[in-house]
Amino acid sequence: MGAKQFGFGDYEQSMAKKRTRRERFLSEMEAVVPWKALIDLIEPHYPRTSTKGGRPPYPLETMLRIHLLQQWYDLSDPAMEDALLEVATMRRFAGIALITDRIPDETTILAFRHLLEEKDLGAQIFEAVKAHLKANGMAMKQGTIIDATIIAAPSSTKNEKRERDPEMHQTCKGKQWHFGMKVHIGVDSESGLIHSVETTAANVHDLTPAADLLHGEETVLYADAGYQGIEKRPDMQGRGIGFRVAMRPGKRRALPDTPEGRVDDLIETAKAHFRAKVEHPFRVIKRQFGFQKTRLRGMLKNRCKVNVLAGLSNLFMARHELLCKT
Template sequence: MADPLQLGFTDYEQIYAKKRTRRQRFLDEMEATVPWEAFLALIEPVYHKPSSKGGRPPIPLEVMLRIHLLQQWFTLSDPLMEEMLIDTPCFRRFAGIETMDGRIPDETTILNFRHLLEEHRIAEQILEGVNQMLSERGVMLREGTILDATIINAPSSTKNKAKERDPDMHSVAKGKQWFFGMRCHIGVDAASGLVHSVESTAANVHELNTAAERLHGDERLIYGDAGHIGIEKRNDFQDCEAEFRIAMKPGQRRVLPETPEGRLLDLIETAKAH
């Protein structure tokens, strides 16, 4: 047990509080059930070793693995993951970071580790293993999937060594605003809120183009925002027996009639959005 004299008030309160939050209970269960040794063995051959020339040692591999899993479970961007490690005691404890003596990895370190796993196709193996474990323990029920996507901005400037933009990134208009970067498409378990599939594309790739890859095939219900309108007409879903619950376009909701039927339909659409 950590020395209370070396803890801030928030850390002390989190450790000694009688009531544990749902997030803490989930992390406690993951601590006990994730096959840490197996995952570490997958990554260790490609993880960088300490330099013989000195300098700052790399962040321990297990710390980076734990941070990567936190990022996947709670759908956090690289900058937000860094902020959560700074602000959230239970995240720091799960990651194994001692705030007084250790370093909190910055967003670039978190990004580079994620790219390392993607480059060697280790991220897919870890996600598949964790999802299987969660399903077996009843945490992920696999009866419903929420489809969603978000745009991740990338530098649009050409003032760099290559004198050009990243060729894998593209521009896209959303509403009246233009973005340059990539689009992260996810499939989320409707019961637990945990991500079970991830697809990354250039920002101009439509959400419907990756919808089939974000489903595991056992869904009874498929939820999506207005960007997924027309999904049931796609060839990939002609034989799909799941029920689609796709949100109405915002413009259509705004013109719903002020009648009992119109108000009921607006409540249904609000429930879909939630």
């Protein structure tokens, strides 16, 4: 972004000898995000300055950077506005100077998010990131790991409509009930990067969107015991895939203490070793970026958010390799 006239506080922090964890993280993301590709993707849909006058829109790159900050730090629209006012590091990343620039308010931040949702740009951002990774030698290979995780949604009815989100549902997992949605991902078994993502209500079985999580060139598929029977589904027939699905826990515990039983147990351990890579993207999305509970209502909004988060998690996981290429 162009040179800005920052205030004394910004200058003082930028001259500090020790860089904060946030500064290190944002400098890495600055280097690995494919800014031009994302801006070119959004620009045709972004409002232009009116010939009739009026206040010009904020620069697209500034709004994109603010939106990514929201995803990385799990901030609501009002909290994002406050952070831009209070945190010099975030202002600098967004390219905002308190002396010369207006700071987008929460309504402007909300409008940009709605633009991404209405134009289905979340999925396109995810695809643009995949193309960027492929161009840098991180193409998806022959193996895929599939899994799903639950994202909680507010179960309270203390809101304007006095009802829970009608597009979210409850499900029982491990003898505990959860209300919310599921994020289903397909991960490359070699790199651990996400190549496919789907969102459903929490009560949808993991097997239902499984076929949509394949990139089409797999020779082997890894999955946990929740995907038992996947090889019998019509949408999985004739794909030439070798299925490596975990044995049900109860059956594994009942394996006999014989040479054959010990071999079967070692095979299950080997399957689990491969499947472990699918947990890393979930850890990044839920722990690193804080997306454990959604504040947005409806699947359209959450689908957009999840696609953006999937792309950002890929960039985060691949950042060291990408930084070596810059």
